[in-house]
Amino acid sequence: DTEVTQTPKHLVMGMTNKKSLKCEQHMGHRAMYWYKQKAKKPPELMFVYSYEKLSINESVPSRFSPECPNSSLLNLHLHALQPEDSALYLCASSRLLLAEETQYFGPGTRLLVL
Amino acid sequence: QQPVQSPQAVILREGEDAVINCSSSKALYSVHWYRQKHGEAPVFLMILLKGGEQKGHDKISASFNEKKQQSSLYLTASQLSYSGTYFCGSRNAGNMLTFGGGTRLMVKP
Numbered sequence: 279d280t281e282v283t284q285t286p287k288h289l290v291m292g293m294t295n296k297k298s299l300k301c302e303q304h305m306g307h308r309a310m311y312w313y314k315q316k317a318k319k320p321p322e323l324m325f326v327y328s329y330e331k332l333s334i335n336e337s338v339p340s341r342f343s344p345e346c347p348n349s350s351l352l353n354l355h356l357h358a359l360q361p362e363d364s365a366l367y368l369c370a371s372s373r374l375l376l377a378e379e380t381q382y383f384g385p386g387t388r389l390l391v392l
Numbered sequence: 393q394q395p396v397q398s399p400q401a402v403i404l405r406e407g408e409d410a411v412i413n414c415s416s417s418k419a420l421y422s423v424h425w426y427r428q429k430h431g432e433a434p435v436f437l438m439i440l441l442k443g444g445e446q447k448g449h450d451k452i453s454a455s456f457n458e459k460k461q462q463s464s465l466y467l468t469a470s471q472l473s474y475s476g477t478y479f480c481g482s483r484n485a486g487n488m489l490t491f492g493g494g495t496r497l498m499v500k501p
Contacts, residue, residue, distance in 0.1 A: 311489075320394075320479050320491035321434065334488060368433060377421035377483040378441050383433040 281305075282384035284369050290390045293359060299387045301352040301369030307382075309333075309375040310352040312344060313368040315386070321368055327352060328375040359391045393418055395482045397492035404470045404499045412465040412495045414480030423456050423463040424481040424489060427474075434479060437465075470499045 282303045291297050301310065309328050313321035326334035327346040341363075343355040352369055366386045372379040395416045402410055414423065422441050426434035440456035440463060451468040467474055477496050481489045 318494075320494050323488055323490070326488070336488075375487050377487055378439065380424070380436050380439055381481075381489060382436060383426075385433045 282371055282382050284384040284387050288388050292392055296357045299354040299367055301384055302350055303371045307371035307373050309372045311370040312354050315366040361391050364391045394490055395480055395492040397495050401496040406501055407469050410467045412478050414492055415462045416482050420461050420482050422483045425465050426479045427476045429476040472499050475499045
């Protein structure tokens with residue numbers, strides 16, 4: 279089983295709202311990732327967690343706040359977003375944070391900020 | 393730094409072959425190939441780790457020349473299901489996966 283699940287599938291929010299995206303995997307993977315993907319562009323790395331600790335933050339604005347409550351769950355808390363933050367948000371996981379490890383992606387959350 | 397993919401787009405007839413190239417100006421520790429269909433998540437195809445390594449997956453294969461910092465994806469006897477956007481991803485020393493700009497492939501009957 280190489281499944282990464284994400285909820286919700288779609289999300290519409292206003293610029294003053296607070297919402298959260300959720301990602302879950304039960305493959306025993308210890309590295310989890312958040313990516314942002316705009317239309318016709320490649321996924322861009324936002325955050326990386328390794329063993330539930332934040333390992334990489336790609337200079338993401340503070341209105342995005344990641345959280346890794348346990349080894350299976352990854353959240354992305356959203357607050358005071360801008361319309362340009364509208365995108366597909368992808369979660370991925372890999373067994374470990376190593377160059378030879380495959381990343382498995384979830385189906386994504388399509389976010390629209392009004 | 394983002395790897396560079398070429399071509400940006402290609403249209404094929406069913407049964408034709410295609411090559412997608414991926415190159416980097418920085419040292420590559422591994423190259424990952426993904427295919428993404430419209431509105432779906434990227435799906436892993438294969439990973440290449442060593443210089444000169446080649447791998448195959450059904451009628452899709454790839455090579456990785458570590459010295460030249462290049463990888464190529466070969467699609468043989470393309471099928472309609474091969475349509476989508478292909479991304480190469482390179483892992484650098486920091487273990488971050490950076491994707492190339494993508495190659496949009498359309499296979500027509």
